[in-house]
Amino acid sequence: MDQKKLAIIATKGSLDWAYPPFILASTAAALGYEVQVFFTFYGLQLLKKKLALEVTPLGNPGMPMPLGMDKWFPVLGLALPGMQALITAMMKQKMKSKGVASIEELRSMCLEADVKLIACQMTVDLFDMPTSEFIEGIEYAGATTFFEFAGDSDICLYI
Amino acid sequence: MANFDQELDATGLNCPLPILRAKKTLSSMGSGQVLHVIATDPGSVKDFDAFAKQTGNTLLESKEEGGKFHFLIKKS
Numbered sequence: 627m628d629q630k631k632l633a634i635i636a637t638k639g640s641l642d643w644a645y646p647p648f649i650l651a652s653t654a655a656a657l658g659y660e661v662q663v664f665f666t667f668y669g670l671q672l673l674k675k676k677l678a679l680e681v682t683p684l685g686n687p688g689m690p691m692p693l694g695m696d697k698w699f700p701v702l703g704l705a706l707p708g709m710q711a712l713i714t715a716m717m718k719q720k721m722k723s724k725g726v727a728s729i730e731e732l733r734s735m736c737l738e739a740d741v742k743l744i745a746c747q748m749t750v751d752l753f754d755m756p757t758s759e760f761i762e763g764i765e766y767a768g769a770t771t772f773f774e775f776a777g778d779s780d781i782c783l784y785i
Numbered sequence: 786m787a788n789f790d791q792e793l794d795a796t797g798l799n800c801p802l803p804i805l806r807a808k809k810t811l812s813s814m815g816s817g818q819v820l821h822v823i824a825t826d827p828g829s830v831k832d833f834d835a836f837a838k839q840t841g842n843t844l845l846e847s848k849e850e851g852g853k854f855h856f857l858i859k860k861s
Contacts, residue, residue, distance in 0.1 A: 656808035725799040
């Protein structure tokens, strides 16, 4: 059986958007896929040693709010200082209570399963991000490297 | 429940953890050995079926009992 390939571009740096790339990459690896994830722009946040990912209801009418908070806090209320941290804490608590893995856990499963995590060198330079802030075991490369793998992948996702 | 060689308690865990843990446990087992997985995630019923089809391992049994899902997977 030929090994299938999954290529993902991860471009978002919020807690909610951190899940799809790591869930899909780790699951595909468990199914025997060879997987590469290319992290660019805000997606680079997902490769930091110290993850400080947050989730915000601001400008996101689709986010379910607990306890009817959306009625108590109309849009402007959601912009109050501390609101994003509060919502993030509630979301993390909810995820834990439902047995949803943490991003750290899924990420280490990806590394364990030899998923190749690639940081976009151009974005790292653009934002002057010190590579010491990133986890070990990742690579730094550009779009050409991505195409080398994505070009003959079976599934290619932009997240 | 038929005989099994190893058991994995994945209760309380949500997608994709039951599959990931099962894969990890299977990789430490020998060919022909049987893994018993217990899960509470309703999505795992279809997922373990799909997992078996895609990895070549055999899903010997899949059933619900008292709100828990039981799977017997034979390693290829």
